[in-house]
Amino acid sequence: MTKLPSFPPFTEFGHIVDCIDINKQLAFDHPLLKDHKIQERPHFSKRTTKNAGLSGKRPSMIGLLQDACPSGTVPIRRTTKADLIAIRSMSNNIYPQTTKVPNIHRAVIEMQKATHESYLGVTGNINVYNPDVKEGSSYAVMYVTKGANENLNSITSGWMVSPGTYGTGYSYFFTYWTTDGANKTGCFNIACPGFVQVDKSVYLGSHFVNVSIPNGPQFEIGLSISKEEDGNWWVTKDKINIGYFPANIFNNFAEAEIVGWGGLAVNSPNGISPPMGSGIFPDDNYKHTSQFRAIQYRNSSGVLDGPHKYSYDTIIDSPDCYLIDFHGYMGKFEGYTFGFGGPGGDCGT
Numbered sequence: 001m002t003k004l005p006s007f008p009p010f011t012e013f014g015h016i017v018d019c020i021d022i023n024k025q026l027a028f029d030h031p032l033l034k035d036h037k038i039q040e041r042p043h044f045s046k047r048t049t050k051n052a053g054l055s056g057k058r059p060s061m062i063g064l065l066q067d068a069c070p071s072g073t074v075p076i077r078r079t080t081k082a083d084l085i086a087i088r089s090m091s092n093n094i095y096p097q098t099t100k101v102p103n104i105h106r107a108v109i110e111m112q113k114a115t116h117e118s119y120l121g122v123t124g125n126i127n128v129y130n131p132d133v134k135e136g137s138s139y140a141v142m143y144v145t146k147g148a149n150e151n152l153n154s155i156t157s158g159w160m161v162s163p164g165t166y167g168t169g170y171s172y173f174f175t176y177w178t179t180d181g182a183n184k185t186g187c188f189n190i191a192c193p194g195f196v197q198v199d200k201s202v203y204l205g206s207h208f209v210n211v212s213i214p215n216g217p218q219f220e221i222g223l224s225i226s227k228e229e230d231g232n233w234w235v236t237k238d239k240i241n242i243g244y245f246p247a248n249i250f251n252n253f254a255e256a257e258i259v260g261w262g263g264l265a266v267n268s269p270n271g272i273s274p275p276m277g278s279g280i281f282p283d284d285n286y287k288h289t290s291q292f293r294a295i296q297y298r299n300s301s302g303v304l305d306g307p308h309k310y311s312y313d314t315i316i317d318s319p320d321c322y323l324i325d326f327h328g329y330m331g332k333f334e335g336y337t338f339g340f341g342g343p344g345g346d347c348g349t
Contacts, residue, residue: 016078017203019069025076030193032248040198042228042241059238060128060219062173062206063199074197074243076190077205105273105347107322107340108141108262108315109307111297118255119144120302121226124295126261128159128219130171130211131275131341135268137162138276140290140340144225144233144256152181153253155225155245157235159208161274162266171208173221175235179250195235197243204242214278214288226298227255259297262315263290263322263340267347273321277341282325286339289325294335306336321347 027033069075111119122142131138141158156176163169165188177194178186187194189204197203212218224236231247231254247253263276277290296304306329314324322342330337 015205015207017064017075018078019073020076022072022074022198025074025197026190027193027196027246030249033193033196033246036196036246036248038196038198039230039232039244042226042232042234042236042244043230058210058217058219060211060221061209062221062237063202068200071200074200075203076197077203079191103267105265105267105276105318105322106262106315107276107317107324107342108260108264109292109295109324109326109338110258110260110262110313110315111307112311112313113257118257118300119259119297120255120300121224121298122256122259122261122296123222123224123226123298123304124261125220125222125293126158127278127291127293128171128208128211128221129278129290129341130169130208131161131277131279133161133163133169133274135163135270135272136274137165137264137266138274138344139264139266140262140277140292141264142223142225142259142261142295144259146253146255146257147251148181150181150183151251153179153250154181154186155233155235157223157225159221166205168207171211173202173204173206173208173237175204177245177249179253185249194249195243195245199240199242202237202240202242212278212290214280216287218287220291220293222294255300261292261295261338262324265322265344265347271346273318273344273347275342275344276322277339279341279343281323281342282339284325289339290341291337291339293330293337295337296335318347321345 126140139160141156143156145154159171160174161171176188210219222238226234232244234244235242265273265276267273280289282289296306321344324340326338
């Protein structure tokens with residue numbers, strides 16, 4: 001449950017956001033964070049950055065748009081008992097480890113695991129849509145992972161539509177983490193201690209105010225998950241450092257073995273899979289299919305680069321329902337780009 005607020009709450013799209021003393025947020029209930037010193041901003045090592053530039057898409061807005069929390073406090077979406085019940089009933093197994101996991105379908109681009117290569121982060125711009133999800137859940141994600149099964153460390157972020165979780169069919173910003181393959185640790189957003197919030201406006205579980213419409217206005221978010229010098233994993237949205245996952249809540253996660261981007265869909269109880277992305281199969285028409293652009297990974301030397309030929313895998317486990325259309329490098333403004341998604345339906349388990 002959310003801790004008591006330090007200031008009067010905001011009401012955002014039907015949910016309550018409290019401004020909590022930054023030193024009293026839920027993260028510090030974690031037994032490994034009792035004496036944690038808050039890091040107010042990341043300290044990244046010097047690295048080479050390949051700027052993909054701007055596109056014709058506009059940023060999708062989330063968080064406290066009119067007011068920010070007062071100095072010394074951070075915005076925390078209030079968690080109710082109903083929220084906890086809904087979140088705990090969801091499948092925690094959302095990370096794309098294999099091509100076949102029951103009731104979960106994937107359409108992702110994933111950098112290949114290499115003996116002499118590791119990763120310090122992942123970044124990219126994601127088209128934000130609001131697919132018509134009646135039941136089940138639909139995600140657009142990027143992620144960093146290391147290990148497997150009960151030794152899996154993973155951080156995932158992006159947007160999701162899950163009426164069973166949020167009580168609405170809107171698109172929400174989210175994170176998910178685990179340090180043991182979702183056996184005993186990890187959760188969505190702040191359903192458990194772990195994530196340290198530092199920004200005063202943008203918070204986990206935010207509702208996207210503006211979303212893309214097929215053949216209409218297009219909106220996107222620039223997102224990254226990056227490890228900095230102290231080992232903390234930072235989540236950044238459109239150059240806003242939202243907060244971080246402290247290094248010491250993980251096991252052996254100094255670097256990632258695998259990074260990736262794409263879409264996930266979780267079946268409804270009746271076995272029908274929801275739409276992914278815009279709900280339309282990807283093609284060359286950027287105006288009606290969901291896109292990732294400017295996707296990059298940060299290697300162990302701190303250099304940003306993209307998925308070159310033969311360096312990545314395309315994982316599509318239900319091609320009748322979801323696809324990926326990888327366009328490759330599209331120039332300095334779009335970078336490495338691909339479309340993803342599909343209508344869903346009876347996709348099997």
